[in-house]
Amino acid sequence: MNREEMKQFYVKAVKTFLHASLFSPLVLAGAFYFPYIVPKTVFFQVAVECALFFYILLIALDKSYAPKFDTLTKAALVFFGVYVLAGALGANPARSFFGTYERMLSVVNFAHFIVFFLIAKSVLTQGRDWLLFFRTFVIVSVLVSLYGVGQKLGLPAFYHTDIDRIDSIIGNAAFLAGYLMFALFFAILLLVKDSNPSFRALYVFSAVLNLAVFYLTGTRGAALGLAVGAIFLFCAYIFRPSRADAAVEKKYLAWGLVALALAAGAIILLEKKSGGISQSLKRFTSVSFSDTTVQTRLLSARTSWEGFLARPVLGWGPENYHLVFDKYYNPKLYPAENWFDHAHNIFFDIVTTTGAVGFAAYFFFLGYLMYMIVRGARAGVSEYWPRMLCAALLAAYFTQNIFVFDSLATYLPFFMLCAYAAAGNPRTQRAEQSSYDGNPRTQRAEQSSYDGFPLSRDAAAREKKEKIFSNPIPKIAIWLVPLFLAGTYWINVRPLSAAHYAVLALQTDKTESRIAQGYFETAIALSNFGKHEIRGKLADFAGEALAQNKDEEAKKEIARYALAEMEKNLNEDPLNFRGYLYLAGYLSNNYAALASYGVDPLARADQVLARAEALGSRKPVLYIQWGKVKLLEGKRAEAIGLFERAVRLNPDATDSQLRLASAYRDDKQNDRAIAIYEEVFSRGNDLGVSAYIDLAVGFANLGKGEEAIAAAQKVAELDPSLKAESERFISDARARLLK
Secondary structure (H helix, E strand, O other), rough: OOHHHHHHHHHHHHEEEEHHHHHHHHHHOOOOOOOHHHHHHHHHHHHHHHHHHHHHHHHHOOHHHHHHHHHHHHHHHHHHHHHHHHHOOOOHHHHHHHOOOOOOOOOHHHHHHHHHHHHHHHOOOOOOHHHHHHHHHHHHHHHHHHHHHHHHHHOOOOOOOOOOOOOOOOOOOHHHHHHHHHHHHHHHHHHHHHOHHHHHHHHHHHHHHHHHHHHHHOOOOHHHHHHHHHHHHHHHHHOOOOOOOOHHHHHHHHOOOOOOOHHHHHHHHHHHOOOOOOHHHHHHHHHOOOOHHHHHHHHHHHHHHHHHHHHHOOOOOOOOOHHHHHHOOOOOHHOOOOOOOOOOOOOHHHHHHHHHHHHHHHHHHHHHHHHHHHHHHOOOHHHHHHHHHHHHHHHHHHHHHHOOOOOOHHHHHHHHHHHHHOOOOOOOOOOOOOOOOOOOOHHHOOOOOOOOOOOOOOOHHHHOOOOOOOOOOOHHHHHHHHHHHHHHHHHHHHHHHHHHHHHHHHHOOHHHHHHHHHHHHHHHHHHHOOOOHHHHHHHHHHHHHHOOOHHHHHHHHHHHHHHHHHHHHHHHOOHHHHHHHHHHHHHHHOOOHHHHHOOOOHHHHHHHHHOOOOEEEEEEEEHHHHHHHHHHHHHHHHHHHHHHHHHHHHOOHHHHHHHHHHHHHHHOHHHHHHHHHHHHOHHHHHHHHHHHHHHHHHHHHOHHHHHHHHHHHHHHHHHHHHHHHHHHHHHHHHHHHHO
């Protein structure tokens, strides 16, 4: 194989792995911890690393393939540099750089998206390259949507078939909606640029299907983003160039109306299968400031702002938002939201984790991307609508991110859009150059003209300036292979193996705790990150094993092992408020068993929660947990004091009030208990079944029979399955009233 053949091989290899990365949303494996997140992310990262391997070899053969550092690329690299610096100087650099299993978003992961962007814009230089790339994405999106349809139809082989808002193989309705929004715009872009009839039919089908599934996600933020994108396109139509082809525009408008009609029909058919369209429609028509989701977003905004003011320059570091949420928690969020690991708003997520510097870098990056896209629309009439579609998509993406944060499902198409915009500047191309007809067989291999998809400005020069090497396999490959193998093992194989062993442990019968303990030990040893997550599951498993296992020695081993590992969490991650509560919960929930093994669990739980107060003094959940420990210690007065603090933090929280009332009742402070019960009962429809059960029992124990009966009737009304028990309770209460 000569040098030219080897170069073409490297080019094909890079393109193959870039295409492979687009299939990552389809990866789902229940054999791994967080099956919707971990396998997808590892697949994507390995695909990008393989593409990078061959890309480096390609550059070694031909320097003209090296990335060109235009303004957009510099902006992306500056933002990434700030991202790295914020992580290194943040509150928990280890978490910033390696992330968690639950999200797999970190400096290391973000670096893969930057590499994806650099390689794609440098290697995908011909119109046919981008045509095939977008086709691959659209085909994958169709498969993702078909999985969602299977969910909606309740097919037994599919995950999550019993949910109102479908999440498909993505695993999250909001992330799915963001992904499908990109797919919808990409399909329209292909309709505009590709004249191949067979594929045009595919694009129409994908647009109809993806729009229908998008609706069934019930994601209001993404729907608003789509509306903003549509308004942007309407404005683009109003201010379009005077020489635009009106006949072509009318044809596209007709296709759009047909697609909308077909999507509406598909939605009606799918919703009819599940009992009517009211459920999904209700999500979009019931938006109000009193809505729980809206309230949590508004309340958490103040939390984010306080976190920013505490570290305004470079923030707390990527993936460290949970520290802000715990320290500056708004008590009014309780009990609706106790744990946020990301601000559900792109402004606050960026500004709290990377500070004002990261905020400025991020918005310059997005702003220049929009400027670059819109500027390219001036190159000619043929470029106006493709560029306006990209600009509308960017506006839609930004809008929906006001209500959510990014994930692999949205980062992947976003950086794909960035690479497409940066791959070339159509203003430099001749307007009279022929366009690609959509059929690869009719495209001459030697063609280098611009065809409506970006062509690198260096593509023509590349053919004239190729460097000649005597050896087609660069010497760099000798040390590149072991370096990449080692990197892939540490970044991907070890975490993936740990996630697998964690699942094996969790699937082990609780009576086989020794086997499970071995799996947990392996999982924790292999984990480069996320050990605290696995240890949390270990604590849950150990608690169940203590209740179910009959082997006393095995119970003792798993109990002590879980305790030791949970203690390590506090030493390794001392700022993580949740780690303290998890350890305290393990100690208090299993205090009888642990006490028999020579541990003083309640005293230790008391110490742990005292340390946690410095990290989350505004969180009612802390004082609820602490009060429970005090009750177990027999310190009722101290427990009442803690429950009172929880109530003072959020006087409207039913859970805190009922716990305080119960403590008052046990302390013979009946008047105080009755006052709380009556105040809570007066709220009416805001209460759930469990609250009414507590009220019924509380009133009955305090001799308030009529009130107890009224609360029991509400239980039967809200949950018919409890009607028989409620009637027995009411009968007993009435009998006591007659005495």
